[in-house]
Amino acid sequence: MSNDGAFTYNGGKVDPGETQNIRYGISETYLGDPVRIPVTIINGSRPGPTAFLSAAAHGDELNGIEVVREVAHDWDLSNLAGTLVCMPVLNVPGFLAQQRYLPIYDRDLNRSFPGRQGSTSAKRMAYQIYTNFIEPCDFGIDLHTSTRGRSNMLHVRADMADAGTHRLALAFGTNVIIDSEGPDGTLRGEATADEVPTITIEMGEAHRFQRELIDEALRGVESVFAEYEMLDETTVRWPGWRTIITGDHEKTWIRADVGGIVDMHHDRGALVHEGDVICTITNPFKDDDISVSAPFTGLMVGILENPVVYPGNPLCHLVELGGQTKRVVELKRGSTSQEG
Known part of the structure; x- marks a missing residue:
């Protein structure tokens, strides 16, 4: 975020009170055509934190895509306090092929953050995403599903030893939080280490939309926005019961x-x-x-x-x-x- 309240990225900026839908180039195909990820940036007219929502770092994990799209385009964000960066499809090549990894040498984008210029294709892509849309944020929510052939109940994965992540994980309001550091190269692990507290949401299975889980995740996002006072007339959610799974369990x-x-x-x-x-x-x-x-x-x-x-x-x-x-x-x- 710049000093004047605008959200800036390489090639543009979004002023307070403005919303932009952009397709941001992060690589090129074999034919030299751009590989572009969809990004919606909503910069509220009131000051507040900058948050990101991301999904489909694994290209076949679809539930989170609908969560991010509905927040960005169906919610009334006219009175948003702060800035929201919505990235429904991080792994565009994997999404187009409907497979988990980048088709380029079968690389895992979610083991490639924060990325590096002059490195592998996956790390170059990760670098563009990370430096432009993750680093400027105050916290983030990264949405996933289980891999093909398995299904997860909706739960949070978070490094509960980090105070900012602890607050964010509780605010999402799930019954289960699995306390763990993000593996090296994961979006949540690297962002949290860079003082951008980030949680992973696991929900359902690959290759489909599961409406009941999407709705549950949307309630979690709304609860987070209430915790950080980004939206009026919302309340922090209590799930009825909660267990935090630590190394002692x-x-x-x-x-x-x-x-x-x-x-x-x-x-x-x-x-x-x-x-x-x-x-x-x-x-x-x-x-x-x-x-x-x-x-x-x-x-x-x-x-x-x-x-x-x-x-x-x-x-x-x-x-x-x-x-x-x-x-x-x-x-x-x-x-x-x-x-x-």
Whole structure:
């Protein structure tokens, strides 16, 4: 943000009270045509923080795209305090190919931040995104889904040791926060290290829009805007119960020990107790059922959607619930599984 309140990027600026929809060039194709990402910048007429919303750093993760588009183009932001940078599709080449990674040498854009000029294609792209639209911000929300064939309940991933990120993660108002540093090269990890607190939102599965999760994420964004006083007549959300999964909690991807066809007995977000059968794995003749049981009581944050496995393939992501939180969840859910 410049001293006069304008949001500046390489090649332009957005003055207070102005909105711009731009297609910003970050690379070129094999034919020399520009690779451009869509960016909407809303600079409010009132002073306030600068925030970014981003999605589709992995090109096949679509739920977040609709969240960012609806905030930028369907919400009434006429009285916005501060500036909002909306980037619905970071990985345009992957989005066009409907695949997770950049088609160029199969690079992961979300392991390439903050990027570097004169480096790989992925890092050059990441550099353009990061320096123009991430570094000027005060905080950010990066939206993801699970990878192909798996599905996540909506939850936050955040470095809760960072005070700014801690505030942001709580404000989003999810039941589950997984406390971890972002891996090297991730948008949230690198931005947080550069004092731009950033959280990752995980929600649903790749290759589709899931309306109930999109709506839930929109409520989270609205709650964040209330926390930072960016919109009037909004309130910070309390999700009813909350657990922060730290290094002291048990958490694991439960993996198949045999190959076969999976019958999953619980949905994402289900509470399962130690010893409960999570799923059974059978052969094509259904004459050899193998039961897979929960090793501890916890929430199924992520589950397999593609019902076939090799030995070693993940079946579900289980995270431990503390005693008090477990009792609250049991009371609210009547000890039955339901979607998060």
